[in-house]
Amino acid sequence: MDTILTRFEATGGPKYRAVAGAIRSAIADRELEIGAKLPPVRDLAWTLGITPGTVARAYTILTDEGALIAEVGRGTFVAAPASEVQRVDTPWHQHLPAEETGLVSLFSPRLPDVGQVALIRDGFARLAAQPADGLLNYPSRKRFEPARRAVLRWLTGTPLGSIDESDIVLSHGGQNGISLVMQAVLHGKRPVVLVEELTYPGFRRAAELLRAEVVAVPMDGQGLIPDELERLVRKHDAQLLCTSPEMHNPTGLFTPLSRRREIAEVARRTGLHILEDDCYRVGRAHEQAYRALLPEQAWYVSSISKTITPALRIGFAVAPRAQGGRLRRVAEHGFFGLACPLADLTADLLMRDETYALMDRVRAEMARYIRVAVNVLGGHALNWREDMPFLWLELPAGWRAAALCQAAEAEGVQIRSSDEFALRDGFAPHAVRLAINAQVSLKSFEAALTRLRHLLDNPPERIAV
Known part of the structure; x- marks a missing residue:
């Protein structure tokens, strides 16, 4: 010491x-x-x-x-x-469930298996029976047409404006989709990307890989503040805004249509492109996406990770009107596109009626866990929705986020500090994010949150506010 x-x-x-x-x-x-x-x-x-x-x-x-x-x-x-570090390979079937390790991770959403594992296995079996040329040849745009049409079906009901399959590029999950859009948009030696002041860390990581500077835009209860956005666009000559208006990660804020229109107008005046990340939405969309409001400058990214499985890394990016070729070139020049079997599996899964019935069951099961979380933690400042796979918890006086995270882990509960969603020199409020883990029993989940509530009710110090 x-x-x-x-x-x-x-x-x-x-x-x-x-x-x-x-x-x-x-x-x-x-x-x-x-x-x-x-x-x-x-x-x-x-x-x-x-x-x-x-x-x-x-x-x-x-x-x-x-x-x-x-x-x-x-x-x-x-x-x-x-x-x-000596590497120890553990067979996949030997990983212990949370009930046996005593550790409940609330880092990232974990989906229940309500039948999608069997559906995926059946999809792989179907692939195994396909003609051999699908396993011998390079990917091609034509080969991916069925998968892109399947994504169109997936996007039915999402208010994206006019869209066809040529606007869609398949990606290795939402994070890869974000990187593809940034590569399509950013130019110059030191481009600037704008993000919300609390934001998904993947935006920053993708931007840094492209040697871009990341600048935070102040927020209020409706999301980004338009006047601050315009000021920072002009100050930094920013090229791209990354945002999540339907379900903001990590706070769960929703940006209403009136505010979205103001933001779209700022982008139109300044030439700013907008990347909308919709990966965390698991229910219906409540308002128009930026691509519908700003069809020449707005890009859209989503995936199946929060509704079917994150294991397959199936995502997609949607280009603005008439810019699908630009996005395709980025993917083709970077990695030729998805592996053909994965694209074929995407087409199979997203065109089957059973998949959409399973999604409803996933949402219903996740909602059960959310209701338990609200029952246990509802006495504290909690932002939640039944169609949101995480909760945002503002901490009571006496707690700091990092200290709570460490104390919670000592009690067998892993949660994320607000620090992880702020830029390195940005402001982080005294808050934490709790993701829903539906892969542990409801009893274990409730017990973990009860231990967390005990910590919240008994802070280690009193801080003047």
Whole structure:
């Protein structure tokens, strides 16, 4: 602890960064050896004269970097470098369910199996009976026509404006679709991408891969603030806005049509392109998509990950009017398109009536879990909807997000801090996101949330507000 204290006192800047830097340099100088146990959060905070939440945030940063490893019930330890970690291959059938490990992950939505596994297996069996040329030749635009028509059926009821199959490009999940759109739109040495001030981290990661600068746009209770958007577009000569108006990740906010029209008008005046990420919507769309409001400048991305399965990595991007060729070229030049069997499976799944009946059952089962979560946590500031696969929880006085996440994991519950959805130097409110895990029993899910509620009701410190 003395090593960390000395280095902390010699470091300037935000305190959480100073703590992380002190630990990082101690590891680099071998003053903290691999496997060394770090002090508990509260003990180190007392020694350094700072809040436990600040230390918890530093531990979280270093854990994300791979410098530390947190073990439930044991503490936080210095991790071995990736090159020194011995790989252990565990057969797929030996992974233990949450009931046996005692850990319930609420990091990302986990869908129940209400029959889609059997449907997917049947789809693979159908593929195995197809002619051999499907397994011998390169993908082609014509070969993918059935899959694109199947996506059109999937999009029935989504208000995207005029659309045909030539506007659609299949992708390896929604994240790949986001990258494809960015490659189609961004140009220049240092393009600028705008995002909501709390946003899906995949936007930032995709932009950084393309050496783009990411700038956050302030929000209010209806989403992006149009005047702030226009100011930042003009200030930075921004090329693309990434947004989720139907179901904002992570807060669950919904952007009404009047606000969408204002945002579309800003984009029209400034030449800004809009990428709408609709991957988290599991129910019907409530308002027009930006592609309908701004047909020449708006792109749309979605996937089957939140309604059927994320395992297949089936997603799609929809180009603005008359720009489908531009999007196709990005995919073809990058990876030739999906593997033919995966495209054929997409066509099979999305054209079968059984798939849509299964989706209704998935939504109904997820809603059961959401209702349980609201019953347990409803006494706190909670944003939720029955068709939303996560909940946004504003923390009571006395809790910081990073500290709660660490305390929750010690109780066997994994949740996401608001820090993960803010830009690196952006503001993160005292809040967490809880994804619905319908792969554990409803009893285990409720028990995990009950442990979380106990933590919320008994904060470690009182902070003046």
